[in-house]
Amino acid sequence: DVKVTQSSRYLVKRTGEKVFLECVQDMDHENMFWYRQDPGLGLRLIYFSYDVKMKEKGDIPEGYSVSREKKERFSLILESASTNQTSMYLCASSSPMGTEAFFGQGTRLTVV
Amino acid sequence: GEDVEQSLFLSVREGDSSVINCTYTDSSSTYLYWYKQEPGAGLQLLTYIFSNMDMKQDQRLTVLLNKKDKHLSLRIADTQTGDSAIYFCAEHSGGYQKVTFGTGTKLQVIP
Numbered sequence: 001d002v003k004v005t006q007s008s009r010y011l012v013k014r015t016g017e018k019v020f021l022e023c024v025q026d027m028d029h030e031n032m033f034w035y036r037q038d039p040g041l042g043l044r045l046i047y048f049s050y051d052v053k054m055k056e057k058g059d060i061p062e063g064y065s066v067s068r069e070k071k072e073r074f075s076l077i078l079e080s081a082s083t084n085q086t087s088m089y090l091c092a093s094s095s096p097m098g099t100e101a102f103f104g105q106g107t108r109l110t111v112v
Numbered sequence: 113g114e115d116v117e118q119s120l121f122l123s124v125r126e127g128d129s130s131v132i133n134c135t136y137t138d139s140s141s142t143y144l145y146w147y148k149q150e151p152g153a154g155l156q157l158l159t160y161i162f163s164n165m166d167m168k169q170d171q172r173l174t175v176l177l178n179k180k181d182k183h184l185s186l187r188i189a190d191t192q193t194g195d196s197a198i199y200f201c202a203e204h205s206g207g208y209q210k211v212t213f214g215t216g217t218k219l220q221v222i223p
Contacts, residue, residue, distance in 0.1 A: 004154070033211075035213075040120060040215055041215060042116075042118075042200065042213045042214050042215035042216050043155075043200065043213035043216075044213075045210075045211075045212075090154055090155065092154075092155075099143055099145075099160055099204075100157045100160070101155075101157070101211060103154030103155040103156070104154050105152075105153060105154045106153070106154050
């Protein structure tokens with residue numbers, strides 16, 4: 001059974017904190033993605049990675065960075081959390097020629 | 113750039129058909145997808161269609177693609193309460209990594 005696992009379902013952080021969201025996949029996929037989901041805005045791509053140590057900016061990278069040191073793990077970093085980063089964060093992975101992206105359960109982050 | 117639009121909300125009675133519509137802008141899209149998100153869960157692929165197809169049927173699901181109008185629809189026959197979820201349209205274009213999602217349509221099924 002294929003799996004994308006996000007380390008936390010719910011997180012509450014204070015403004016200005018450094019926040020790490022972790023994602024692990026067990027399918028040996030090259031591609032990994034971070035999206036944020038907001039009501040009425042759908043999913044917006046923050047960053048993606050198509051190989052270890054490779055990263056590309058998505059549509060809304062400002063205020064975020066990522067790290068991919070191992071193929072199975074893709075981390076999203078909020079260097080200094082702000083209230084407008086309160087959102088649902090979804091990680092996904094896919095193979096380069098695959099037609100399906102597999103999603104994790106999501107992390108609901110609240111910044112207070 | 114790519115843009116995918118959907119209506120935000122749809123309400124149907126149990127047993128009726130549901131039709132969820134989507135428009136997209138990128139004429140170079142190769143695949144178009146429908147994903148389903150149940151409450152508290154991530155997204156799960158329901159079905160997809162190649163851009164050179166007009167229709168795809170899979171049990172209760174029918175996908176129609178009008179490439180000229182850049183319009184995609186998902187029809188769910190005999191809608192059940194378990195179909196209540198958010199449905200996302202998505203297009204695959206600009207290289208194999210890039211998938212653009214719509215805003216999502218929340219389907220409410222009334223018993």
